[in-house]
Amino acid sequence: DVVMTQSPLSLPVTLGQPASISCRSSQSLVYSDGNTYLNWFQQRPGQSPRRLIYKVSNRDSGVPDRFSGSGSGTDFTLKISRVEAEDVGVYYCMQGTHWLTFGGGTKVEIK
Amino acid sequence: EMQLVESGGGLVKPGGSLRLSCAASGFTFSNAWMSWVRQASGKGLEWVGRIKRKIDGGTTDYAAPVKGRFTISRDDSKNTLYLQMNSLKTEDTAVYYCVTESNGGPDYWGQGTLVTVSS
Numbered sequence: 762d763v764v765m766t767q768s769p770l771s772l773p774v775t776l777g778q779p780a781s782i783s784c785r786s787s788q789s790l791v792y793s794d795g796n797t798y799l800n801w802f803q804q805r806p807g808q809s810p811r812r813l814i815y816k817v818s819n820r821d822s823g824v825p826d827r828f829s830g831s832g833s834g835t836d837f838t839l840k841i842s843r844v845e846a847e848d849v850g851v852y853y854c855m856q857g858t859h860w861l862t863f864g865g866g867t868k869v870e871i872k
Numbered sequence: 873e874m875q876l877v878e879s880g881g882g883l884v885k886p887g888g889s890l891r892l893s894c895a896a897s898g899f900t901f902s903n904a905w906m907s908w909v910r911q912a913s914g915k916g917l918e919w920v921g922r923i924k925r926k927i928d929g930g931t932t933d934y935a936a937p938v939k940g941r942f943t944i945s946r947d948d949s950k951n952t953l954y955l956q957m958n959s960l961k962t963e964d965t966a967v968y969y970c971v972t973e974s975n976g977g978p979d980y981w982g983q984g985t986l987v988t989v990s991s
Contacts, residue, residue, distance in 0.1 A: 762936070798976025802917070809983055810909075810917065815975040853917055857976030860933060861907070861919035 765864035784854035798857035874898040881985030894970030902948040905973040910966035
């Protein structure tokens with residue numbers, strides 16, 4: 762099974778400042794079709810998860826452009842350019858190349 | 873507007889069975905790959921399994937912890953997804969989400985239904 766490892770577990774951030782979350786997979790996420798199926802999700806308190814990013818760097822509809830994804834192979838990053846209060850929650854990476862596996866989550870909170 | 877509404881959750885004893893349903897609307901259900909994802913209280917997300925659309929074979933895949941105990945099915949005439957859960961264990965206690973899949977992952981999520989396995 763592919764293991765997804767996120768860091769940090771907790772990320773205290775100042776409003777208006779950038780934030781970055783790392784995600785590493787135990788094997789390459791490049792699929793035979795050439796795509797890399799790495800997704801990022803946001804789960805606000807008390808809500809269902811919401812996908813932010815698919816295939817490493819593509820924003821889902823309605824996702825603010827302060828969210829961006831990057832990376833390749835086994836190393837990936839989600840960046841928030843300027844954190845807003847509504848960004849508080851838990852963020853998960855997830856790979857869809859070898860079945861589906863989620864990372865353990867990163868809790869983003871305001872300092 | 874896309875909607876996924878799960879139902880059927882509740883309290884069941886270890887070893888018991890439960891069937892969850894997910895009513896879909898606002899999109900062409902028969903064209904969608906569908907999955908179930910669960911989340912134990914205060915814990916992370918865990919993929920349970922998926923069913924492909926019939927044109928792709930309608931086949932199912934399951935995560936190791938539920939393989940052989942859970943069965944996913946779909947009724948495209950009713951726009952409904954099912955999760956039959958047998959031989960339930962206490963560790964199956966979680967909120968179960970019905971999700972659509974696209975671009976290699978879940979893109980739209982229901983509100984979830986709580987399953988509690990306890991004696």
